[in-house]
C-alpha cells in the first residue's frame with residue numbers, strides 16, 4: 001500500500017502511551033487509494049502510534065467483477081524505515097518488489113516487507129481472483145538499530161493460532177499468550193487477528209507492559225460492556241493482563257500493541273525517518289531512480305513522489 005493522504009504534510013509520530021487501562025475511540029478517516037476506498041485508523045489526531053505500529057489502513061469487504069475492475073492496483077513506490085504488514089480476510093493480493101520477490105497473498109497468510117534503508121514494491125489484485133477483497137495493511141516503525149538494515153521480504157504461510165475460551169487468536173507479529181510469530185520483529189510487539197465465537201466471551205491474555213489497541217473487522221463485539229463500532233480504533237491503554245471481548249453473532253478483530261516506542265519518528269508519504277532532510281533525500285533518490293531499485297514485474301508506470309513541502313523538523317536524539 002502507498003500513503004497518498006496527506007501527500008505533503010510531515011506527521012511527527014511520538015508515543016502517547018497511557019500507563020493504565022482506558023478505552024479511547026478514534027474513528028478512522030475515509031480516504032482513497034486509487035479506486036480503492038480505505039479507512040485510515042493510524043495515525044489519527046491524538047493517537048500517532050501504538051507500540052511500534054504507526055499506520056493502519058482498512059479496506060473492504062468488497063465484491064467486484066474482475067473483467068471490469070481491479071480494486072487494488074498500487075504501482076511501484078518506495079519505503080524506508082518501516083515494515084509493511086499485509087493481512088487479508090478475503091481475496092488475494094500479489095506483491096512484487098525490487099528484490100525480485102513475487103508473492104501471492106491469501107487469507108490467513110502474512111506478507112511482511114522490511115524496508116530498512118530502502119525497497120520498492122507494487123501490490124495488485126491478481127488476474128485470477130475470487131472477486132472479493134477485504135483486508136488491512138499496517139506499518140511498523142523500525143527502531144534506530146534496524147532502520148538502515150538491508151531490505152527483506154517474508155511470506156509466512158503458517159502462524160501460531162491460540163485456542164482460547166470463547167475464541168482464538170492468530171499471532172501475525174510478535175508474541176501473544178506465550179506464542180511467537182515466526183515473522184521478523186525488531187521491537188517488543190503484538191499483532192493478532194482475533195476470532196470471537198457467537199454468543200461467547202473471549203478471554204485474551206495480554207502483556208501488561210504493552211499498550212494495545214483494537215479494531216473490529218467483522219461482526220459485533222463488546223469490550224467491558226461497551227459496544228465497539230466498526231471502522232474505529234479503540235486504544236485500550238496499558239497495564240492490562242487480559243482483555244475480554246464478547247459477541248452475539250461472532251466477530252473478528254485486529255489487535256495491535258507493543259512496548260511504547262521510545263523514538264519520535266517522522267512519517268511522510270511512504271517513509272519513516274527521523275529528520276525532514278532524510279525524508280527529502282529519500283524522495284529525491286526515488287525521483288532520480290537511485291537507492292530503491294526497480295519493480296521489474298509490474299506492467300505500467302511507477303508512482304511519482306509528491307512534492308516535499310514538509311516544514312523542517314530537526315533530527316533529535318532518540
Ligand code: MN
Pocket residue numbers: 001002077079084121270
Ligand atoms: Mn507500500
